[in-house]
Amino acid sequence: MGLIQNLKSYFNKKDNNEETGIAPEGVCPNCWGKQEWEGEYYKFKKGHDGNYDDDTYNNFVQDVARKLDKITAKDNEYICETCKMDYSISSNN
Numbered sequence: 310m311g312l313i314q315n316l317k318s319y320f321n322k323k324d325n326n327e328e329t330g331i332a333p334e335g336v337c338p339n340c341w342g343k344q345e346w347e348g349e350y351y352k353f354k355k356g357h358d359g360n361y362d363d364d365t366y367n368n369f370v371q372d373v374a375r376k377l378d379k380i381t382a383k384d385n386e387y388i389c390e391t392c393k394m395d396y397s398i399s400s401n402n
């Protein structure tokens with residue numbers, strides 16, 4: 310799964326009050342929280358009064374994905390460029 314899919318499923322779960330991890334899969338949880346991307350999502354929804362089409366939503370998610378570039382996992386071996394946290398071991402198992 311790509312980052313965009315991970316972001317969408319994360320936001321979806323938030324909307325449905327489902328259990329999510331601290332951050333979307335593949336994203337540094339340390340930086341995700343600090344950079345307040347969930348706040349950006351709520352701002353986005355509020356700015357559109359909850360009324361937006363798929364294109365608008367997709368653009369938003371793509372924009373977020375681009376800005377997350379430095380805090381996302383690229384391969385299995387992965388150290389966050391921003392906070393230098395090492396995730397190569399801790400992912401998923």
Ligand SMILES: [Zn+2]
Pocket residue numbers: 337338339340341380389390391392393394
């Ligand atoms: Zn980080």
